[in-house]
Amino acid sequence: MRFEICTLFPEFFHSFFTTGLVARAVDNGILSYAIHNLRLHGEGRYRSVDDAPFGGGAGMLLKYDVIRKSLEATGERPVIHLTPRGRVLNTSMAKRLASLPGVTLLCGHYEGIDQRILDRAVGMEVSIGDYVLGGGETPAQVLIETIARHLPGFLTEASLEAESFESGLLEHDQFTRPREADGVPVPGVLVEGDPKRIAAWQRENALWRTWRRRPDLFARQTLADCDFDAIHGKIVTHFSIRPQETP
Numbered sequence: 001m002r003f004e005i006c007t008l009f010p011e012f013f014h015s016f017f018t019t020g021l022v023a024r025a026v027d028n029g030i031l032s033y034a035i036h037n038l039r040l041h042g043e044g045r046y047r048s049v050d051d052a053p054f055g056g057g058a059g060m061l062l063k064y065d066v067i068r069k070s071l072e073a074t075g076e077r078p079v080i081h082l083t084p085r086g087r088v089l090n091t092s093m094a095k096r097l098a099s100l101p102g103v104t105l106l107c108g109h110y111e112g113i114d115q116r117i118l119d120r121a122v123g124m125e126v127s128i129g130d131y132v133l134g135g136g137e138t139p140a141q142v143l144i145e146t147i148a149r150h151l152p153g154f155l156t157e158a159s160l161e162a163e164s165f166e167s168g169l170l171e172h173d174q175f176t177r178p179r180e181a182d183g184v185p186v187p188g189v190l191v192e193g194d195p196k197r198i199a200a201w202q203r204e205n206a207l208w209r210t211w212r213r214r215p216d217l218f219a220r221q222t223l224a225d226c227d228f229d230a231i232h233g234k235i236v237t238h239f240s241i242r243p244q245e246t247p
């Protein structure tokens with residue numbers, strides 16, 4: 001999959017594309033990218049890219065022509081603008097985007113972008129969460145990695161399936177050596193080697209973590225009776241210890 005990235009800060013992406021799994025995917029041809037510096041399309045002696053908003057207000061806006069020229073240089077691809085006003089990224093959105101041959105990512109800065117170029121050229125606006133960052137570069141990296149994890153060959157099937165959200169639940173707890181750390185042992189069932197009991201422990205642990213931390217995700221699950229049975233005791237204990245606390 002190809003990513004064309006329009007940004008005022010190309011250097012933001014160098015370590016991202018040259019480190020770890022993303023770098024390996026680039027080397028293996030699973031993903032490719034090009035970075036387009038918006039500044040190249042700036043106007044005047046100082047290559048100015050922004051201007052004050054009509055009607056007043058704080059901050060500056062990226063100008064129509066700067067964005068238009070940069071997008072024209074990226075070729076014909078769906079354009080995604082990273083902005084806190086966008087639809088919030090989740091796994092199903094990432095999977096759908098991973099089926100495309102490529103996308104252009106437009107990283108905003110300052111107070112925003114002239115709405116006319118967004119209306120004309122941008123197909124989708126994506127937010128990575130309900131908080132405001134200084135620019136779209138970090139969100140673009142989050143989006144690229146979230147999509148890349150669904151590209152064939154980026155991860156093994158097994159590690160993708162075990163991840164939080166793939167099953168609709170948070171991932172279960174994990175442990176490695178030593179078997180005891182500061183007096184705390186690894187749960188016995190995990191070292192006994194019975195695959196059925198291990199799978200049951202992992203499922204119960206994932207259900208419990210999700211019930212406690214993400215009741216919204218838990219409520220969306222269609223669960224078997226045995227799933228409820230598995231954590232019923234814990235839920236009862238939870239409410240009897242802290243009767244006034246809501247989960």
Ligand code: ADE
Pocket residue numbers: 082083084126127128129130131132133134135136139
């Ligand atoms: N740009 C600034 N904040 C953002 C966010 N939360 N998501 C996407 N783009 C952004």
